[in-house]
Amino acid sequence: MEIRSTPIKDVYEIYPKVFNDARGYFLETYREDLLAEKGINTRWVQDNQSFSIAGTVRGLHFQLAPYAQAKLVRVITGKVYDVCVDLRKDSPTFGQSHGVILDSAQHNLLYVPEGFAHGFSVLEDAIFSYKCSNFYHKDSEGGIIWNDSDLDIDWKVGVPIISEKDLALPTLAEFKQQTGGGL
Numbered sequence: 001m002e003i004r005s006t007p008i009k010d011v012y013e014i015y016p017k018v019f020n021d022a023r024g025y026f027l028e029t030y031r032e033d034l035l036a037e038k039g040i041n042t043r044w045v046q047d048n049q050s051f052s053i054a055g056t057v058r059g060l061h062f063q064l065a066p067y068a069q070a071k072l073v074r075v076i077t078g079k080v081y082d083v084c085v086d087l088r089k090d091s092p093t094f095g096q097s098h099g100v101i102l103d104s105a106q107h108n109l110l111y112v113p114e115g116f117a118h119g120f121s122v123l124e125d126a127i128f129s130y131k132c133s134n135f136y137h138k139d140s141e142g143g144i145i146w147n148d149s150d151l152d153i154d155w156k157v158g159v160p161i162i163s164e165k166d167l168a169l170p171t172l173a174e175f176k177q178q179t180g181g182g183l
Contacts, residue, residue, distance in 0.1 A: 001034050006100075008086055008093045011116070012038060013100055014072075014109040027107050029074060030131070040111060042070045044131040049076075052122040057160040059119015060085055060144040060169070065183070067137035068114040071130045078126025079103035081156045085144060087175070088115035089182030095172055097153055115183045117144045121155040143169040 002015040016027040035042070052058065060083070063069050073082060083099040101123070102108055112118050120128065146155065146162060148171045176182060 001028060001031055003034060003038050006098050008084070008096060008098045009091070010113040011084055011086075011098050012040070012111040014111060016107055016109070018107055029107070029109065030072065035111070042072070042111075042133045044072070044133060046132040046135055047129065048132060048136075049127060049129045051125075051127050052080075053125050053161070054078075054122050055157050055159060055161045056122040057119065057146050057155055057157065057162050057166070058121075059083070059166065060117035060146060061119060062087060062115075062117045062142050062183070063134065063137060064140040064142055065114075067134050067140035068183070070114050070133040071112045071118055072109060073102065073112065073118070073120075073128065073130040074107070074109040075102045075104050076127040076129050077104045078122065079105075079124040080120040080122050080126050080128060082110050082120045083118070083153055083155075084110070084112045085117040085151060085172075086115070087117055087144075087183045089179075091115070091182075094182055095150065097151055099153065119146060121157045121160065123156060142175075144172055144175055145169040148172050 004013045085097045
């Protein structure tokens with residue numbers, strides 16, 4: 001398993017070793033010991049899975065403390081453009097995003113720590129799976145509008161399919177004002 005640093009501190013792209021043969025393939029999708037070598041000692045308490053059709057944009061979502069969540073995300077089938085945005089108040093990369101294509105051919109993963117908004121756009125119909133470090137808590141959920149001009153994220157989809165709930169999320173500037181500068 002190769003664990004790569006990204007331009008944003010504490011966010012990692014993970015590329016497992018895939019063993020292919022005539023029967024199919026095998027890979028390890030999680031190795032606590034290898035993540036711990038990078039300082040990732042996250043305890044996972046919940047696994048989630050979603051299916052989305054091509055063109056869907058989900059996010060950008062987070063949960064407030066004390067229910068904040070780190071996530072380990074991957075695609076089981078299909079392809080998505082996965083994005084996280086640093087919302088940590090004292091971070092030198094506050095407001096910056098990192099995006100990576102996750103797909104079932106590479107089997108790659110993204111580690112998103114607490115203090116980040118997370119979302120993805122679906123490039124090919126996809127089954128999306130992720131581990132969470134904390135349980136879902138409805139009253140603690142929040143988000144940033146997907147098309148915030150300050151973030152300038154290229155979601156790589158033409159006409160996005162977005163939920164009414166996600167369309168009503170605040171901008172990054174509004175979020176900063178509501179939270180006193182961030183998480």
